[in-house]
Amino acid sequence: MARNKDGMVLLIDVSPSMHKALPEIEKVCSMLVEKKLIYNKYDEVGVVLFGTEDTENELTTEVGGYEHVVVLQNIKVVDGHLVETLQQLPRGTHEVLDAIIVGLDMLIKKYGETYKGKKRLCLITNAQFPTKFPQEGTKEEQVTTIAGHMNKHGMRMESIIVRGKLTGEADKNIMDENDHLLGIFSRKTCAKLVHVESPTSLLGALRTRKISPVTIFRGDLELSPKMKIKVWVYKKTSEEKFPTLKKYSEKAPPTDRFATHEVKVDFEYKSVEDPSKVVPPDQRIKGYRYGPQVIPISSAEWDAVKFKPEKSVKLLGFSDAKNIMRHYYMKDVNIFIPEPGNTRAILAVSALARAMKDMNKVAIMRCVWRQGQGNVVVGVLTPNVSDNDNIPDSFYFNVLPFAEDVREFQFPSFSNFPESWQPSEQQQEAADGLVKMLDLAPPGKEEALLPSLTPNPVLERFYRHLELKSRQPDAVVPPLDETLRTITEPDKELVSQKKSIIDVFRSRFELKENPKLKKSSRRFLRDKPSGSKEGEDHLSITDGPNKVEKIGDTIPVQDFEAMISRRDSPKWVGKAIKDMKNKIHDLVEDSYEGDNYSKALECLIALRKGCILEQEPKEFNDFLCNLCKFCEEKALGSFCGFLASKELTLIPKREAIDSEVTDDEAKSFLVKSEPKLEAMIE
């Protein structure tokens, strides 16, 4: 595989204005190396920092200049040490922007002109500070010269420009000049330029895993038998799967250093009727179900009769884009690009794509990508008009369903629902507000959670955990960090900015549990968070389904427990205690011949527990005292007796440090009150 090894130099800006972004840069760069260690372990990586206190690079010794640029690591094969180095980048002290040439020089010196593998420069900076004027010519000429060098050596450059809330204030003129200069790279060379404004998109901006693109199809797109366009078809999206880990066998003795620890899976086919009879693989025949019957067909027989379409990609016709609804797209997406270098194909695709875009049309296609493919694919081409002069126009291709794939279930019309379900004008207004204001793509700002810049939190978590475990084998799965949480949870900043709109929305709608539902399936309002794991513990505090706002009649204890454990606002503890007190009071007061007593007791026990947990013993103790007094006054003394018989006590200091009640006082409280009661009755 060595011939496929790629070389890359990371150029990282560590100047003071970048410090805020560095933690994310450390993560994304170490992830890049982590993935290389698994998938491309012969690749080579070098690291150049700029903005550092020190100066350490070959150019400065050779020709002078290039100050505050440090070669942190020369280009060499990736290793675990590099991951660690990248996880603790030094913070710099200067603002410079002269590292591209150092990186270029490293790649040229290392690989020369003839090296076959891919060579890549990756620049991460905020480009906020001025570049130095070259000794001769303009800055633009200098950049053009550098770009020329890069082209000559077949290098690619990727620039990630960090902006927005990730960096501090900066001079707009300088930023514009730098953007202009970097723009020259992307026009003159194979350079990619991405601006990122949030930590999440910084994580997603760098391609951390190299995938060699493979065409699915090369050949003619037939408009008709009379006109064909040469196209290549690639995948545009394809899911990066969670790695498939191998099964681990512990059988090998620990002393065996060469043990693979792998587990092989062996299949044996046995007769269903007689499990002792093993049938050799070549004596098997495939059977297909047709209703209750299983019909045996040998592969040869099947090949003779099966559907065998010819390899071809044919146009069926054009249609209005609105005929193809978005939810009919079936799979990952392909892209049709005109055959590279074929001007006529590029023009034909461009003309069709632009006309389709203007007319809001799509093309319906019938595709058989390979000879021998057992089915046809019907799909839709949508225009992808390029706004970059370097990139030809192309088409996206989405697979559409066949008649058999669509299940036409009937659903009630919203207008047929009862009047009480129809939102009122006010409610509709609140919904409009929410939809408008909880905006992830505000004008003039970076679109939040742009798919192209949003990393997969599961993969992030896996590779980080893998690296951690390589150093600490017994490490537990770490919770999601702040940055990744903005992918799985609402952005706290956005939510607090729009709090008033959210509150209006909340207050205008009422949700209640269906009282006709049996208890066992009531899971929505009261799900106990106890079963939830790490990560969700946090979630259940700020969010989650158990949002109780009042203590109801049916299950007051659960309501109380849910409310008192709410952490979205400190007011809930107090409200829960207060509401529960009222509830108990009502229960006792409304009871007829003690019929509510046991329910009231349950509530008291819950309240007692809650008050201990929340360190509010006084709340409970005072309430119990008052309650007993109340009972005595209202001739409900039997309740106090009932409580005494159930051994309910005040909360003593032993159970809650803030309590002013001793153990003895707690125990004797109700007992003591009884004689008093008798006295009164007498």
Added chain:
Amino acid sequence: MEMEIDPDDLFRDDDDDADNELFQGRESTKDLVVYLVDASPKMFSTTCPSGDDKDETHFHVAVSCIAQCLKTQIINNAYDEVAICFFNTREKWNLQDLNGVYVFNVAEQEYLDRPTARLIKEIDSVEESFMSKIGSQYGIVSGSRENSLYNALWVAQALLRKGSSKTAEKRVLLFTNEDNPFGNITGVIKTDMMRTTLQRARDAQDLGISIELLPLSRPDSDFNVSTFYSDLLGLKSDDLARFMPAAGEKLEDMKDQLRKKMFKKRLVRKITFSIANGLSIQLNSYALIRPTLPGAITWLDSVTNRPLKAERSFICADTGALVQESAKRFQPYKSENIKFSVEELSEIKRFSAGHLRLLGFKPLNCLKEFHNLRPSTFVFPTDEELIGSTSIFIALHRSMLRLNRFAVAFYGSSSRPQLVALVAQDEIISAGGQVEPPGMHMICLPYSEDIRNTEELHTGSNDAPPHANDEQIRKAAALIKRFDLKDFSVFQFANPALQRHYAVLQALALEEEEIPETQDETVPDEEGMSRPTFVSALEEFKLSVYGDNCDEENAVGNGKESETSKKRKAVADNAVKECANYDWGGLADNGKLKDMTVTQLKYYLTANNLPLAGKKEALISRILTHLGK
């Protein structure tokens, strides 16, 4: 899995709760269906126009609809059980020995049984012998107390006695073109007969059997549901207007409707959708679009044709010992094996267990054509557990439609926690009924790792690629206009591979000599393409982009491609040359092939255009086979 039996659930009475009618999404394991077909003379004498200008009898329409349905059912829901029952027949055939009702049956099958190839074949040809074997005769006439409709419902109910209503959905689909079945009689007898018939229907419904009507309209008069059937079906007045689609209903619509009725909604999952600060509503999700694949393979013993079962065993690669399925996995990393427990891995993948969490909204144009990975999932609100869910959902749905926005949410599914787009879909209704249900479609968004910048692959040469000029775009536009698929509907094509697959299976199952031809509807419209208007638009477009000299095809290839193909050719040429250096026949005869290197063996394979894959033994045996040894 453990069976959970909830006593509450067993005794819960659904029917006292009107709201519950809206929640018929509850999953049942299979359908038991009785197709009840009116075979009265009127069904044979009334015709309706079919697609190819031929008239077809209503009876034919009904029977061919059923045959179509069975073909789908046998593929998709092979565990459903069906019975076909004719009424208003001359002969009778049913367990109750009632007049005018004939239960259609095939050999070795129960009356209500899983559909088989034989049943489909026989129902397909039932019309040929219908008159002689079963006969058509209207069963409700004055002067007789016979009531064929009553009898038919009774027989259907008896057929559906099998199976508990907990695990099976029981349905009667009634095909008729007679909206006034008691029109021939009058007076007390009529009222009495109507009453008993309605009672019969109600009894069946009380037993959990749903009765659905597939009415066929006569050309001269529409089927009037309110004459009799609305009472039998229990339709309320506002349902009535919606029940019968517009007059002059086409056959296609009829088939369409039947197909829609055939598939009972199956709920996939209940989802909690948390909107903001702890406000959560309840949604049900449905899979409206999923690829239908040929059924799974069952391995058989080719000698006995009896089924086989696969037994998996795990073997330690180091010691060869048999091991239990291990709970540990490993990933080689930095020349070490990093071990993970299965629980640890699932914990890494676990986010907000099953919840759908709203993150915000974006304009619809932020949802790009390439933001797709898999089929979408449909969500619809339910107040079953949380009253108020539907109201909130409707409000958001309306706002999203009006403001042209979609919601971005995080869905913590256990298989793949995912960012999703929720796209509101307004209800679309046509003459044939609901085309698009109202609700939201949940579209799985790719992550940055899943998106490839393929467009940029081939950039880098100094000459920028051309973009089309206005003239060329105009010519393309003219071509597009000439080739417009006016009424294109996304699911108008049957999958030709699947159709072929099942045609083959059906033919083999019935031991037919010939496999019936299946039509591939996906081939381009050659006829339309030869229309002069299209041809001239195409010629003009071609001229404008390809230029005069447009005997294009093999012209101007790409440098890169020809380089690789050149290389491939060089390898092949070299292989032929090298291959000639050995006496393969002799080597094979002397068993010397195994002493050769894989590279040497591959010379032979390359030179003879044989596959190169496999281990050395496989290569040798391939060479031996090719040599005929």
